[in-house]
Amino acid sequence: MADLFLKQAKQYWKTRPGYPQQLFDFIASKTPTHDVVWDVGTGSGQAAVSLASIYKSVIGTDTSKNQLEFAPKLPNIRYECTPPNMSMSELEEKIGTESSIDLVTVAQALHWFDHDAFYNQVKWILKKPNGVFAAWCYTTPKIDDEFDRVFQKFYSESKPYWEAERGLVDDKYTGVKFPFDPVDGCDHTGPFEFETKQVMSLKELFTYVRSWSAYQTAKGKGVDLLNDDVIEEFRKAWKEDENGEKSVTYPVYLRIGKAGGMVEQQAI
Numbered sequence: 001m002a003d004l005f006l007k008q009a010k011q012y013w014k015t016r017p018g019y020p021q022q023l024f025d026f027i028a029s030k031t032p033t034h035d036v037v038w039d040v041g042t043g044s045g046q047a048a049v050s051l052a053s054i055y056k057s058v059i060g061t062d063t064s065k066n067q068l069e070f071a072p073k074l075p076n077i078r079y080e081c082t083p084p085n086m087s088m089s090e091l092e093e094k095i096g097t098e099s100s101i102d103l104v105t106v107a108q109a110l111h112w113f114d115h116d117a118f119y120n121q122v123k124w125i126l127k128k129p130n131g132v133f134a135a136w137c138y139t140t141p142k143i144d145d146e147f148d149r150v151f152q153k154f155y156s157e158s159k160p161y162w163e164a165e166r167g168l169v170d171d172k173y174t175g176v177k178f179p180f181d182p183v184d185g186c187d188h189t190g191p192f193e194f195e196t197k198q199v200m201s202l203k204e205l206f207t208y209v210r211s212w213s214a215y216q217t218a219k220g221k222g223v224d225l226l227n228d229d230v231i232e233e234f235r236k237a238w239k240e241d242e243n244g245e246k247s248v249t250y251p252v253y254l255r256i257g258k259a260g261g262m263v264e265q266q267a268i
C-alpha cells in the first residue's frame with residue numbers, strides 16, 4: 001500500500017485539494033490544548049500546513065520520501081519519512097512519548113493503514129483522556145449534473161484498478177474501524193460532512209486523475225484510463241475551453257473521537 005504513491009508525487013502535490021477551515025476549526029475545538037499534532041500519511045502536507053496555523057508544532061510523517069519532498073517547509077512543521085509499521089521504539093524516538101500528543105490526524109490515507117497496529121500506537125501517544133484522533137476522506141469531484149454523470153461512469157470503470165481498501169472511501173468512512181469515544185458535544189464519531197472546493201481547469205483535473213493510485217496501477221498493466229475516447233467525453237461534458245477554470249467540489253467525511261482512559265503499557 002505504502003508504495004502506491006511513489007511515482008506520482010508531483011501530480012499529487014499540484015492537483016490534490018486542501019481542506020476547509022471549518023474542518024480544522026471543528027477539530028481544534030475538540031482538543032483542550034493546541035501544542036502538538038501528528039499528521040500521518042501527510043503526503044505533500046495538504047493538512048499539515050493548515051494545522052500548523054492552529055497548533056504550536058506539527059509532525060508530518062509519510063512512507064514516501066517523494067511525497068514529502070513537495071511538502072511546504074514551515075518552521076513549526078517537522079517532516080519524517082517512516083516505515084509503514086513503526087515499532088514502538090521508533091514511534092517514541094520520531095514522534096513522541098506516551099500521552100504527549102494533542103491530536104493525531106489522517107487525511108485521505110487511513111484506508112491504507114494496518115488499523116489494529118496503528119490504533120494501538122495512536123491510543124498510546126495521545127494525551128489521556130482528551131487527546132483526539134481525526135481521520136477524513138473525500139470522494140469524487142462534483143461540478144454539475146452532466147459532468148458528474150460522466151465522471152461517475154469513468155470512476156466505475158476504474159474500479160478494477162483500485163485496491164479493495166478504496167471501498168472504505170466509497171462508503172464515506174462509515175465502515176472504517178474506529179475504536180474511539182465520541183468527542184465532547186457529540187454523541188457519535190461521525191462521519192461528519194464537510195466540503196472542500198478547488199478551482200481547476202480540465203487539464204488539471206486530468207492531472208488529478210493521473211495522481212490516483214488506480215491510474216498508476218492501470219498504467220502498469222498497459223491500460224491508459226484517460227484514453228482518447230474518455231478525454232473526448234470529458235471535453236464534451238466540460239463544455240468550455242479545457243484551460244478555462246471551474247469550481248470543483250469534493251465532499252469530505254470526518255470520523256473523530258477521543259482517546260478516553262489509559263491504555264495498557266506497551267512494551268518498548
Ligand SMILES: C[S@@+](CC[C@H](N)C(=O)[O-])C[C@H]1O[C@@H](n2cnc3c(N)ncnc32)[C@H](O)[C@@H]1O
Binds near residue numbers: 043045107112113
Ligand atoms: C492519498 S495520500 C494522502 C496525502 C495527504 N494526507 C492528503 O490529504 O492529500 C496517502 C498518503 O499516505 C501515505 N501512506 C500510505 N501508507 C502509509 C503508512 N502506513 N504510514 C504512513 N503513510 C502512509 C502515502 O505515501 C501517501 O502519501
